[in-house]
Amino acid sequence: MFELRKPNVIPINDHIWLLDDNHEATCYVVAGTEYAAVIDTSIGLSNIREAAESLTSLPLICINTHGHGDHMGGNWSFDKAYMNLADLPLAEEHFHHPEVQKGIKQHGIHYPPFEHIEDGRVFDLGGVKLEAIYFPGHTAGEIVLLDRQDRILFAGDGIIQHLWLQLKESLPVRTQIQSMERLLPLRNIFDMILHGHNQTPNGIELFDTLLEALKDLEAGNTADDIDYEWNGNISKAHPYQPEDRRIVYKESGE
Ligand SMILES: [Zn+2]
Numbered sequence: 388m389f390e391l392r393k394p395n396v397i398p399i400n401d402h403i404w405l406l407d408d409n410h411e412a413t414c415y416v417v418a419g420t421e422y423a424a425v426i427d428t429s430i431g432l433s434n435i436r437e438a439a440e441s442l443t444s445l446p447l448i449c450i451n452t453h454g455h456g457d458h459m460g461g462n463w464s465f466d467k468a469y470m471n472l473a474d475l476p477l478a479e480e481h482f483h484h485p486e487v488q489k490g491i492k493q494h495g496i497h498y499p500p501f502e503h504i505e506d507g508r509v510f511d512l513g514g515v516k517l518e519a520i521y522f523p524g525h526t527a528g529e530i531v532l533l534d535r536q537d538r539i540l541f542a543g544d545g546i547i548q549h550l551w552l553q554l555k556e557s558l559p560v561r562t563q564i565q566s567m568e569r570l571l572p573l574r575n576i577f578d579m580i581l582h583g584h585n586q587t588p589n590g591i592e593l594f595d596t597l598l599e600a601l602k603d604l605e606a607g608n609t610a611d612d613i614d615y616e617w618n619g620n621i622s623k624a625h626p627y628q629p630e631d632r633r634i635v636y637k638e639s640g641e
Contacts, residue, residue, distance in 0.1 A: 390434040396442065399588065402515065403537060404442055405459070405581065410431050412457045413585050415541060419512025425449045426517075426532060426541050427583055428461030428468075431438045431490070436464035448510060449499075450517070452543025453529040456481030458583055463496040469510075470501045471521065474528030477556060477598065504530055517541070520570065524563030526556050537577055542582040546594055549584075552636040553622035560605050560636055567598045600627035600634055 394406035408429035415426040425443040428435040449465040454474025506521035532541040580589040615624035
């Protein structure tokens with residue numbers, strides 16, 4: 388077996404933990420009284436199931452926020468995982484990557500079957516419920532998970548400090564705005580945002596500033612935008628405040 392990494396575990400409260408995997412991606416463990424959910428599994432170089440088992444003895448449910456390899460790469464440690472199947476082509480792209488194929492063959496690991504997450508699905512963990520909300524933008528199958536009891540939104544790459552909409556699979560800025568506006572009626576139900584690259588939690592202000600910035604971008608206020616190189620192509624980055632926050636987006640076709 389290859390040398391596995393161990394994520395850095397940071398407690399959020401007495402039943403929720405943030406698992407920072409080498410600052411490359413972040414997963415979460417949410418324990419109810421009957422089940423514990425593992426939200427995302429990072430890039431696959433850590434055994435996230437084992438890390439979760441060190442925190443809780445409850446049966447585990449693996450839930451993916453979206454199909455990118457840096458979030459579902461560690462699904463190999465589970466027998467089954469949930470994902471919005473609109474992102475299945477992305478997950479398959481990850482499986483077919485030569486490095487991943489090499490790892491699969493060398494270590495005898497395999498990826499589990501996926502069960503679709505429909506919009507509005509509720510994962511009842513006992514005491515804690517995670518409500519899946521369809522959130523297309525960064526990818527077509529992105530979901531966010533609302534935990535009303537803890538007033539937390541698990542946002543994957545949907546609401547993040549440095550939002551990427553420049554990928555070939557990303558949807559237009561308008562779609563991202565619509566996803567955020569669908570959440571507006573729930574805006575007072577969460578105070579904390581835990582996304583797929585957090586090392587410490589974000590407050591609700593991230594939602595507000597990101598939505599404001601997206602509207603600014605849509606309105607064509609792009610005088611301060613900078614070129615952003617990604618994968619050999621030039622995209623545009625729209626800076627917004629506070630901190631070093633950027634929306635990277637496709638220059639045309641929006
Ligand atoms: Zn992503």
